[in-house]
Amino acid sequence: MSLPNPSFAPIDWERATPATLLERIAEAKIVGMGGAGFPTAEKISLTRKHPPNIVIANGMETDPDVNADRVLLEQHLNEVLTGLRIVARILSAVHSYVVTSHKKTIQVAQGCLNDNETVRYLKPTFQNGAERELIQILTGHVVKDNRFPAFDGYLVLNVHTLFAVAEAIAGKPLTKRLVTVHDETRWIDIATPVESILESSDPIRVGCYATGHRPRVNEVLTATVNAISTDKSVHALPCIHCGWCDEACPRDVPVESLFVMAEQLKPNLDAQDALNRCNDCGACVVACPSNIHLLDHVRALRQRNDIEWERISRATQARLRVDAREQRMRSDVIRSDTKRTERMQQQHKWQ
Amino acid sequence: MAVTDRPKFQTTGIMVHVVIALLPGLGVGAWFLGHKVFLVVLVSILAAVATEAIGTRSVQTLRDGTAVVTGMLIGLCLPPSVAIWVPFVASVSAIALGKLVFGGLGKNLFNPAMVGYALVLIAFPMQLVYLDGLTGATALDVLKHQETESLQQLINHPAFGLVGAKHFEWMNLAFLVGGLYLVLLRIVPWLLPLSVLLGIAVPALVFLPLYDATYSFGSPWFHLFAGGTMLTAFFIATDPVTSPSAKLPQIIYGFFVGSVAFFIRCFGTWADGFVFAILLANAFLPLLEPKKVALDN
Structure with missing residues (x-):
């Protein structure tokens, strides 16, 4: 229609x-x-x-x-x-x-x-x-x-x-685009709910299994999505520190270190350079023999870092504001003190 | 479709390939040392798997196959003359003390197989001496206790084979073949075993001219094809969890393992020093590659 x-x-x-x-x-x-x-x-x-x-x-x-x-x-x-x-x-x-x-x-x-x-x-x-x-x-x-x-x-x-x-x-x-659904590529109407595209008992990923994300609530197919895949990372084994993710990374990002940092569930500002270098290509996810979705961890760490930077910038701004106010008040006090001294000297002259 | 330069492997698949690569060594070992080798390896594997299943209270953790490899390595380290409860004790302590107490796969600091082997080696040293009627003392024991005068006489000793220790040189060759298989599949980084082999060959080469009429340290070829050199270089030192993954740390780690083993062989108490070399190198790993330890800051 x-x-x-x-x-x-x-x-x-x-x-x-x-x-x-x-x-x-x-x-x-x-x-x-x-x-x-x-x-x-x-x-x-x-x-x-x-x-x-x-x-x-x-x-x-x-x-x-x-x-x-x-x-x-x-x-x-x-x-x-x-x-x-x-x-x-x-x-x-x-x-x-x-x-x-x-x-x-x-x-x-x-x-x-x-x-x-x-x-x-x-x-x-x-x-x-x-x-x-x-x-x-x-x-x-x-x-x-x-x-x-x-x-x-x-x-x-x-x-x-x-x-x-x-x-x-x-x-x-x-109105539609080509989407690879589980090894089969076909035209799918944009705005189709993603859960209805791939009927699977396993969790799915919007995008390919390496770079895609878990579907959000009621997510629909957008023009930017080129695949709907099954999530391989649900059967992930523990990391054996083989370093294959580091080796696979085309941008020399220390993926394994980022993974170790991400597992602490804390921001890590030292990792910011490495996080900026990563362009989410998914090579590490493909290389991982334990099926760990390293990109999920990298993205989570990046998000936590963003929140931390935001917090730091707010704190810095607040600090500057408070400092400026203290400065202002101090100068007010100095100014009133000088005025009073001047006034007293003048009064003294009158006497 | 993106291509990767490395064949795609799952962790379970890696362990299957490691077991396949160990089979030639196991076969040659059974050929020379008797069929009891199979029994020892079997007991080790079963004990390791059972300990892992009981320790984690699930069979899900078994699907990665690492317990099988740990058990197999312990079985291959032990002499066939050993009492049958020794591999059992070694495997149970390897999995329990070497792996599970650290938090399971990927979290252990020390190589589990070497933890188990070191424990029985220290606790029951007499059990671990190669004492079957076939070989008598091994070449490494001969080297240590120096019943001979010169290098030439050492080579002519009945415990010595063509280049290395009698029988053990063929086992080493089989492990070398299996290890090269893993290197070709790129499951094992080539630099790590090479560094271990150089780590033992270079000191041997340096010490070679130092022998006098009363003492010899053995030739590089002898050290490469005696004891557990190839097994350690290709299968034990390359355990991904307890070995570095960057190039320079790999060289340092491998060379450290090889040379410490050489010095233990020549000057230490034990006939073969690889077990302690590996454990010592494992302890230095957080210094070599700090990223593997999640530091709380």
Whole structure:
């Protein structure tokens, strides 16, 4: 059932102005469907302010046991390429890339590429799917840690986002997305309750088993979720300190130490650097022989640290406030003392 | 689908592979030392498993398979001539005092198998001497008590084999093969056993020219293929719980284990020093790798 929406008519993207296209993307409320959920229109307009621009279609599937991006590229490669060209037109991008680890897609895509478009194969390791790593591999440019890639003119969009862009420009709203449910990838309506998608006696995770989270109460499928999986960590064994999580981490985060810290159920501010470095790729969860969901512990520690930082900043502010007040009162006392002395001296003169 | 450079293993799967890798050594041991080896190993395993089940009051903790490996290692450390209650005592104390009192799997400071073995080694030393009619005294005993004059005469002693101790060199070779299997599967880090082997070979090489007419320390090859060198290097020193996982601590740990064992072999009271070397290195582990200890701050 779809209601006719006169304002959502198809747009001929090859003739329309970039402003019209951008307006449509904003109107369709498209968000990054790779998981982050950042509003795509904002990301595009932010990148647009920093030309020259390069667009990257991210078809890397780094979540374990997830095939949503691969199946999308098999079924709708043309729409994805259209979405890429629309975004490239908005930005007047100098070059666009499609990266995937699916060799068949590369063969098909190579036949229908323009001059300033490249399709690249990358090994599906954990770090190859991340935004900054992709930019570095494809263009050699290193985005500094404290900058958005948009500030350097790079735009990385998930293939599903580009598909949604193409659909929105064609006048079709996004009502469903590809979700891998227990090794099987299919189209599922957005806003379906997650518990009804995977009927399982085991607890489930929204997302893949490594990076997903436990379902919240009455949680529904959002556009950013690419899998519903069974939770492997319910049968976790104790940690045997093998260090395989440390070895697996593409960012050299001391995962095992973070796990030991997290088990104390306290914040640990010394770990903040390591926690910031972690980008939740889930490599440690895949590597753990005891099926411990290390990412859950890392996230819990991060949350406790956030609360602790908040507490410290509030305490610091309160301290500053109290100090300022004491200073003020002290200066008031000094001022009244000086005044009194002056007055007394004057009175003395009169006598 | 992300790829990882390491094959995916579950903890239970790791223990199954360790048991498989121990089987050649067990077979060769039974071939040379008699079928009683099987009985000793069986009693050790059963005692370890039973202690774990009773101690944790559940059979759920058994599914990780670590009790089986602990029992098997104890059985392989003990001589076949031992009275049958000795492996039982060793296994029960290994699981109870080495593992359960610390809080179970992953929490223990000392290698459980070595705790059990050390206990019976100190309490019942006479039980643990290799005294079957087959071999007489082992090469390590000969080395310690020095009935011979020179290195050459030592090598010609009946307790010595081709390069190492008679019979034991073949057991060591079998454990080496099993250990390499684990290294190839990347269950065992290659650096740790290598450091242990270098830790015993390098001091032996340094001390080799020091022998005189009355005393010899044995060649590096002899030390590598005598006693429990390969068993310790590949199966005991590599216990993930009680060994470091970073590269530099692994080198220090392994070298420490190997060289302490060498010095105990040559200058200590005991014929083979690996058990005490391992326990000593375990005690230093929190210094080598502080992250494994949850410090209360």
